[in-house]
Amino acid sequence: MQLWLCCALLVFVAGGCLAQKPRPCRSPPLLEGSLTVTAQNGGYSAYGKYAYDAILQRVRFGEFVHHDNKTLIRDVLLLYREHVMYLINPKNKTCQKRKLTSQFHPMKIPCNSTLLGQVVLGSLSAPGEGLLVNSWTGEASEDQGRYILTFTEFGCLPVSVLFNRPKTGWIVMSFFNNIRGIKEPSVFFPPPICKNATLDTEEEGDFFSAFF
Amino acid sequence: MQLWLCCALLVFVAGGCLAQKPRPCRSPPLLEGSLTVTAQNGGYSAYGKYAYDAILQRVRFGEFVHHDNKTLIRDVLLLYREHVMYLINPKNKTCQKRKLTSQFHPMKIPCNSTLLGQVVLGSLSAPGEGLLVNSWTGEASEDQGRYILTFTEFGCLPVSVLFNRPKTGWIVMSFFNNIRGIKEPSVFFPPPICKNATLDTEEEGDFFSAFF
Numbered sequence: 001m002q003l004w005l006c007c008a009l010l011v012f013v014a015g016g017c018l019a020q021k022p023r024p025c026r027s028p029p030l031l032e033g034s035l036t037v038t039a040q041n042g043g044y045s046a047y048g049k050y051a052y053d054a055i056l057q058r059v060r061f062g063e064f065v066h067h068d069n070k071t072l073i074r075d076v077l078l079l080y081r082e083h084v085m086y087l088i089n090p091k092n093k094t095c096q097k098r099k100l101t102s103q104f105h106p107m108k109i110p111c112n113s114t115l116l117g118q119v120v121l122g123s124l125s126a127p128g129e130g131l132l133v134n135s136w137t138g139e140a141s142e143d144q145g146r147y148i149l150t151f152t153e154f155g156c157l158p159v160s161v162l163f164n165r166p167k168t169g170w171i172v173m174s175f176f177n178n179i180r181g182i183k184e185p186s187v188f189f190p191p192p193i194c195k196n197a198t199l200d201t202e203e204e205g206d207f208f209s210a211f212f
Numbered sequence: 213m214q215l216w217l218c219c220a221l222l223v224f225v226a227g228g229c230l231a232q233k234p235r236p237c238r239s240p241p242l243l244e245g246s247l248t249v250t251a252q253n254g255g256y257s258a259y260g261k262y263a264y265d266a267i268l269q270r271v272r273f274g275e276f277v278h279h280d281n282k283t284l285i286r287d288v289l290l291l292y293r294e295h296v297m298y299l300i301n302p303k304n305k306t307c308q309k310r311k312l313t314s315q316f317h318p319m320k321i322p323c324n325s326t327l328l329g330q331v332v333l334g335s336l337s338a339p340g341e342g343l344l345v346n347s348w349t350g351e352a353s354e355d356q357g358r359y360i361l362t363f364t365e366f367g368c369l370p371v372s373v374l375f376n377r378p379k380t381g382w383i384v385m386s387f388f389n390n391i392r393g394i395k396e397p398s399v400f401f402p403p404p405i406c407k408n409a410t411l412d413t414e415e416e417g418d419f420f421s422a423f424f
Contacts, residue, residue: 034331042252042382119246119388121333121371122343122364126392129367131334131343152334155341159333170254176331180338 022118022134025156027107029054033178037211040170043068046211051187057081057104058188061210076210077190080104085205086194095194102206107158109149113138118153133159165208234330234346236321237368241266243319245390249423252382255280258423263399269293269316270400273422288422289402292316297417298406307406314418319370321361325350330365345371377420 030053037046048063057080065072075088078100087096113136122130132153140147140163148162158175165171182188190197242265249258260275269292277284287300290312299308325348334342344365352359352375360374370387377383394400402409 033335040252040254120390121388122345122369123245123367123390123392125390126367128344129364129369130390132340133334152341155335155338157334157341176333178332178335178337178342180335 022115022153024109024111024113024136025151026109027052027054027151027156027158028180029106030182031107031157031178031180032182034176036172036174037063038172038174039168040172044211046074048074051182052107053182053188054104054106056188059210060187063211065211074210077188077194078207078210079188084199085209086190086197087205087209088191088194093193095191095197096200096203097194097197098200098203098205098209100206101204105207108156109134109136109151110138113149116148121159131159234327234365236323236325236348237363238321239264239266239319239363239368239370240392241318242394243369243390243392244394246388248384248386249275250384250386251380252384256423258286260286263394264319265394265400266316266318268400271422272399275423277423286422289400289406290419290422291400296411297421298402298409299417299421300403300406305405307403307409308412308415309406309409310412310415310417310421312418313416317419320368321346321348321363322350325361328360333371343371 032049032051034047034049037044039045044065044067046063046065048061050062051060053059059078059080061074061076063074063076065074073089073091075090077086077088079085080100080103083100085098085100087098089095116135116137118132118134120130120132124130124132133150134153135148135150137146137148139145145163145165147164148160150159150161151157152159157178158173160175161173163171244261244263246259246261249256251257256277256279258275258277260273263272265271271290271292273286273288275286275288277286285301285303287302289298289300291297292312292315295312297310297312299310301307328347328349330344330346332342332344336342336344345362346365347360347362349358349360351357357375357377359376360372362371362373363369364371369390370385372387373385375383
């Protein structure tokens with residue numbers, strides 16, 4: 001009798017889980033992966049790698065940027081707790097240290113976002129052929145830009161981030177090859193060429209300075 | 213000894229499979245799913261469902277189209293073997309029958325495509341969190357437009373199709389909620405309102421007439 005009760009409870013709980021609507025979620029605190037960034041007008045595109053540490057609020061980007069028919073390499077380290085960012089030029093071996101004006105935004109779906117829908121990329125007709133993702137939309141509080149976020153249902157990993165800012169129009173960031181954890185923790189240390197960099201008093205930076 | 217040999221062979225074969233570079237593939241012959249279509253200039257977007265039969269060369273689209281600040285419903289049946297297409301207007305209950313001028317293109321990666329890369333959407337760090345996809349590029353033979361195709365590694369299912377035609381610029385088609393098979397085979401029959409439709413002698417149609 002007890003076994004039947006357990007089974008019935010298990011089915012009830014499992015049914016409840018499956019029936020649940022997606023809820024805003026937060027990505028794992030340590031992530032690495034690749035990303036592309038594309039502007040709607042086609043004048044800007046970037047391909048690169050990122051490392052993300054939400055515990056100590058640190059982000060590193062290394063990218064190839066294609067902007068106005070020029071290609072350049074960008075290497076950016078954002079240390080939010082210290083309120084500084086390093087713009088590293090590996091080609092010229094120069095390093096610029098700027099005050100970081102923006103707050104750290106963890107990778108997550110904001111609680112006041114509206115669910116656009118849950119879809120399967122590929123198919124669930126056979127194992128390994130599909131990925132369940134949720135798309136959310138809302139208005140960013142800081143610059144009043146609209147965003148559309150697509151994250152995986154399982155793991156809360158970013159798939160695409162679209163945002164519309166007055167300055168830039170629609171920007172599409174696509175994430176892939178994500179792994180949980182950080183392979184090389186020293187990726188968040190300023191490189192040796194930044195050792196003697198002094199804080200630039202004329203220019204400040206924010207998250208978007210890493211791209212534009 | 214025989215067991216060891218079997219194990220060694222199994223590891224060798226499995227290793228060989230994993231080491232293989234992706235190869236152009238063909239989607240399952242019967243598919244249903246949803247899609248969105250977006251133009252780069254932002255003036256056109258569509259959301260709808262599709263049914264695809266590569267055996268009898270039939271395709272059906274039902275879409276909400278948003279074009280030049282107008283929203284309309286489109287229902288299109290393409291019968292390639294009969295060289296006809298039906299443009300059905302479910303609101304006005306009218307049906308237009310046109311000559312279909314284009315050839316049937318099965319959903320596949322053309323053999324002369326170039327592999328851009330293989331990536332994981334989401335992550336392979338845990339089960340159910342990632343999807344392995346391949347991206348391919350090439351030139352379409354008919355209208356010399358460039359394409360970028362992203363299909364799943366397992367199952368060869370479409371994820372996104374980008375093409376650049378002189379008339380339209382870049383068009384992005386995103387596929388999701390795909391299932392193998394056709395739920396309702398009569399979806400490929402012309403609906404009753406098309407029974408008395410006569411072939412339009414003034415206008416012809418092709419695949420793109422279903423969208424633009």
